[in-house]
Amino acid sequence: MVVHEYGDVEDKFVGKVLEILNDCYNRINSGTVAIVDLYLFDRSSTMNAFLSEEKRSLRISTSAFESSFFAVHDAWRGTPRIMVAYDKTLGLPELVSAGGLHHEVAHTVLHGSIEYYSFTAPSSLLKLEREGIISRQIATDLLYLVSLAVKDYEVTRLLYEKRYVEDQIAYNKHFLEPSEEDHKAWNIAKENKPARLLVLVSLLKTAFCAAPLLKDGRYGEEIAESISKSMIFLPVDLSTSLSRILEVSSKFGKNTQENVDLLVKRIVDEFVISEGDQQKHI
Numbered sequence: 089m090v091v092h093e094y095g096d097v098e099d100k101f102v103g104k105v106l107e108i109l110n111d112c113y114n115r116i117n118s119g120t121v122a123i124v125d126l127y128l129f130d131r132s133s134t135m136n137a138f139l140s141e142e143k144r145s146l147r148i149s150t151s152a153f154e155s156s157f158f159a160v161h162d163a164w165r166g167t168p169r170i171m172v173a174y175d176k177t178l179g180l181p182e183l184v185s186a187g188g189l190h191h192e193v194a195h196t197v198l199h200g201s202i203e204y205y206s207f208t209a210p211s212s213l214l215k216l217e218r219e220g221i222i223s224r225q226i227a228t229d230l231l232y233l234v235s236l237a238v239k240d241y242e243v244t245r246l247l248y249e250k251r252y253v254e255d256q257i258a259y260n261k262h263f264l265e266p267s268e269e270d271h272k273a274w275n276i277a278k279e280n281k282p283a284r285l286l287v288l289v290s291l292l293k294t295a296f297c298a299a300p301l302l303k304d305g306r307y308g309e310e311i312a313e314s315i316s317k318s319m320i321f322l323p324v325d326l327s328t329s330l331s332r333i334l335e336v337s338s339k340f341g342k343n344t345q346e347n348v349d350l351l352v353k354r355i356v357d358e359f360v361i362s363e364g365d366q367q368k369h370i
Contacts, residue, residue: 095130132173161195168200187259194243240297260298264314
């Protein structure tokens with residue numbers, strides 16, 4: 089593991105992060121990850137600026153959906169990278185921060201190469217763009233959010249199989265808690281159909297991340313309640329639609345591209361309704 093520090097990050101924090109990450113790699117017992125770059129930023133604003141510059145230099149066109157997270161993973165340069173914001177991590181309960189770091193480790197194991205960041209757009213999505221129903225940017229962002237949802241599901245599934253339970257419950261409940269920012273984003277977007285679609289799919293991202301925990305005998309009902317609560321500000325018909333879409337996770341296999349295709353098709357089927365052959369609505 090190669091450590092890169094940006095700004096004033098305490099040595100004690102660096103040591104703790106390395107301990108948590110190394111312990112998780114040993115427990116998962118995967119020999120598939122040869123090298124990981126660990127970036128530790130003193131401030132989340134510095135991390136977000138770094139990510140924005142990376143997207144610009146690599147000509148990545150997705151919007152900045154990562155800014156709310158205290159830790160992220162990518163493999164845009166071909167090597168798995170974990171990035172952690174020191175200031176955001178300090179304010180979290182220990183179990184939540186540990187769960188987040190375990191989450192990023194699993195990403196490096198499952199999604200540690202560039203192929204997991206360049207998905208082929210399913211035909212159902214290309215058709216919407218071709219017919220002028222959504223723009224190229226909305227299609228790009230939708231595919232990106234769906235890929236995040238699928239990869240997060242696969243990560244939690246792996247961690248749950250490796251008996252990471254309490255930390256994943258804490259981590260997922262933290263991000264499922266509806267925030268004032270979520271509510272504001274919905275109020276701003278709800279009258280704009282493409283923007284509304286992106287907000288709904290971003291809610292699906294957190295729900296799919298938690299979905300593998302629904303089968304847990306001890307915590308399953310608690311997670312189901314948290315997923316429902318995360319959508320509390322939505323009209324009932326839309327939260328019901330999101331719940332129906334979540335059911336597609338039962339069909340997910342081990343192929344990430346196929347899982348992405350399944351989820352995109354389900355979203356299109358649920359939210360893009362044909363009226364004859366002439367008009368569609370999101």
